[in-house]
Amino acid sequence: MRNIVGYLQNENSEKLIIKTILENLLYYQGINTNQKVEDFSGTLYNYFVHECVMNNQYICLSTHEYNGVLNLYKELIYNLRALSIDDILYEDVKTIVKNHRKKLIEIISSKDDESDKKIIIPCSEYSADLQMKILRIDTNSITDPIIDIGCGKDAKLVKLLEKLHKNVYGIDQYYNKQANILFDNWFDFYFAPHTWGTVISHMAFTNHFRRSITFKTDEFDKYISKYREILASLKINGEFVYCPRIPEIEETLITSGYEITCYSNIDGNSMMDTVHVRKVRI
Numbered sequence: 680m681r682n683i684v685g686y687l688q689n690e691n692s693e694k695l696i697i698k699t700i701l702e703n704l705l706y707y708q709g710i711n712t713n714q715k716v717e718d719f720s721g722t723l724y725n726y727f728v729h730e731c732v733m734n735n736q737y738i739c740l741s742t743h744e745y746n747g748v749l750n751l752y753k754e755l756i757y758n759l760r761a762l763s764i765d766d767i768l769y770e771d772v773k774t775i776v777k778n779h780r781k782k783l784i785e786i787i788s789s790k791d792d793e794s795d796k797k798i799i800i801p802c803s804e805y806s807a808d809l810q811m812k813i814l815r816i817d818t819n820s821i822t823d824p825i826i827d828i829g830c831g832k833d834a835k836l837v838k839l840l841e842k843l844h845k846n847v848y849g850i851d852q853y854y855n856k857q858a859n860i861l862f863d864n865w866f867d868f869y870f871a872p873h874t875w876g877t878v879i880s881h882m883a884f885t886n887h888f889r890r891s892i893t894f895k896t897d898e899f900d901k902y903i904s905k906y907r908e909i910l911a912s913l914k915i916n917g918e919f920v921y922c923p924r925i926p927e928i929e930e931t932l933i934t935s936g937y938e939i940t941c942y943s944n945i946d947g948n949s950m951m952d953t954v955h956v957r958k959v960r961i
């Protein structure tokens with residue numbers, strides 16, 4: 680997170696933000712309902728998370744920290760709204776911006792990780808059609824309720840599936856107003872036993888899991904236990920559908936009530952296979 684912290688500490692970027700705010704103060708005065716504050720702070724929060732994810736897609740904040748960042752943007756809006764537009768002082772805006780940035784830095788500065796430098800996988804969101812194709816999802820055979828873990832800011836697959844199925848949900852660290860898309864860290868979401876017909880994760884949960892295996896990060900144990908919790912959350916005949924694969928753990932499942940099917944995506948790179956893990960018995 681060095682780049683982001685550097686950006687937040689940089690005087691020129693601070694001046695630019697203050698200038699932009701001063702030019703748009705009337706706009707802030709117009710954010711005069713709780714709903715508008717909620718919406719605009721969500722937009723600013725998503726912009727900030729997008730910058731963090733583009734810098735290091737493996738940054739992992741807890742739900743408490745996500746909410747902390749979101750609340751800082753709400754506080755920023757309330758503080759700017761409280762300024763009198765007839766008598767605005769550059770120094771007042773500067774103090775608000777400085778405090779805001781200081782608090783953001785407090786949340787993200789501990790999130791740096793040396794191993795991030797060793798792996799560069801761009802963080803992208805993919806079209807729903809491409810995800811369907813890669814994941815080999817047959818809309819006629821997957822069963823509800825469906826949940827897409829790390830569904831992305833635009834939740835494209837969730838939006839497509841909800842046209843065809845009744846109970847479709849998504850989880851992501853991006854803020855989303857849609858009631859069925861949960862603003863949560865996947866570690867903090869509890870996958871209750873025997874609940875889900877289909878759990879999906881494209882280039883998200885298992886991509887981060889792979890990285891924790893490769894670099895032996897502290898999160899490894901959390902990924903193993905969350906993966907097991909996800910499998911236990913499947914109903915009988917329910918499926919966990921994901922890409923990339925985790926052969927280290929899949930190999931241990933065959934004898935324990937699950938059927939594994941792999942689909943090749945890239946010749947010569949089986950790690951990028953799509954996997955369907957089906958629960959055949961408890």
Ligand SMILES: C[S@@+](CC[C@H](N)C(=O)[O-])C[C@H]1O[C@@H](n2cnc3c(N)ncnc32)[C@H](O)[C@@H]1O
Nearest residue numbers: 803804805829830831832851852864865881883
């Ligand atoms: C590479 S994107 C893939 C998005 C989508 N599945 C797709 O294929 O278009 C990975 C997504 O995982 C989300 N993500 C990463 N870590 C997360 C976490 N700990 N909890 C929830 N979402 C997370 C990111 O915000 C991002 O939207």
